[in-house]
Amino acid sequence: MIVDFVAFWVVLPMLSLALVLAFIRLAIGPTLPDRVVAFELIAILLAGVIVVYAVLGEHSALFDVASVWAIISFLSVVAIAYYIEKARKP
Amino acid sequence: MMEILIAALLILGASFMLIAAIGILKMPDLYMRMSVNTKSVTLGMGFLLLALVLHFHEIGVASRALATLVFIAMTAPISSHLIGRAAYLSGVELWSETRRDELGDLYQRRPMSMEQVLFSENPPHSMDLEQEEKDTEDNF
Amino acid sequence: MKRISIFLGNIFLPFIWMALTGQFTAGNFFIGVLLSSFALWVAAPQREILVLNSLVRLWRWLLFFLFFLWELTLASLRVVHDILTPRHRMRPAIIAVPLEIRKDIEITLLANLLTMTPGTLSLEVSPGSDVLYVHAMYVDDIEEFRRMVKEKYEKRVQRVLE
Incomplete structure (x- = not known):
């Protein structure tokens, strides 16, 4: 009971605020690597949101989604880092 | 009692994540930004997963949470x-x-190809490796 | 290579023991460890006391893990303090740390450990893999920082992978 209340009224709003802040950095970030870092943060924040939803909805299967999501976001960050390194001005 | 512990862990994890987000906005x-992020986010995720494990209280969930955290x-x-x-090089x-x-x-901060940087210090292989890299680069 | 296969045997044989006896409990696993190290001790070409060896190794990894958790917590608290107070008190620098460790696995572990601990971020390893370039947020004295990295982190990495 108290867990559901806290998760819904405290934890999810905090994570949403964090998502908004990370999105501001994604929008203003002066260079591409800044945006990649913001994107990485957004990805892991979403994994956190999924974990909180797993607690709220009593579905432990949702948590598998979070772990796969974390793995895929790591792979995409590696790919973008490779691209940044290759796409430099000659 | 357990419920209070789980709620506290959830709040702790979420606040570390929020702090990482404030940090990414504030650091110059x-x-x-990256060195702030890595630590806070990992610790925050650790607390959230600990709360999840305590909430479900199953061995399967615990092992998967441990694997995810690692x-x-x-x-x-x-x-x-x-x-x-990549950012430093670009x-x-x-x-x-x-x-x-x-x-x-090491890099002298001027535009220079990756291959030049990496292979400039070992002469024996530098020529053919550089050539090979150039070839693949052209194909790419 | 030899040592690794013996170490793996010391892990897998207890599982076979548990499957044979049909009791999957921690106590039975421990009995399996004892029995398999005895069997491997009889069979192994070099006579080492295997169970002691792997226990010591396990203990070192455990200590290393606890050290890592402690450092991670300290680092996070320091960063939290810095973010939540309005004044910037960072003194960042990119510093070259000469390395004594040479193996790839050791350098990888050291670089990851440094990225996860107080305000440091490992950026690059020199082509001959003998210098690690580290971006640090709180550098008061550069020589002092180099000494701290070598004594606090490099020694531990060396000891845990020895």
């Missing part, structure tokens, strides 16, 4: 190392108050 340059703790430094290196500026840049001695 990319490198500091995976995140292993990959977070790798990806920030990759981005940091010339992202350091904060104006940075005191010393000893990596500049």
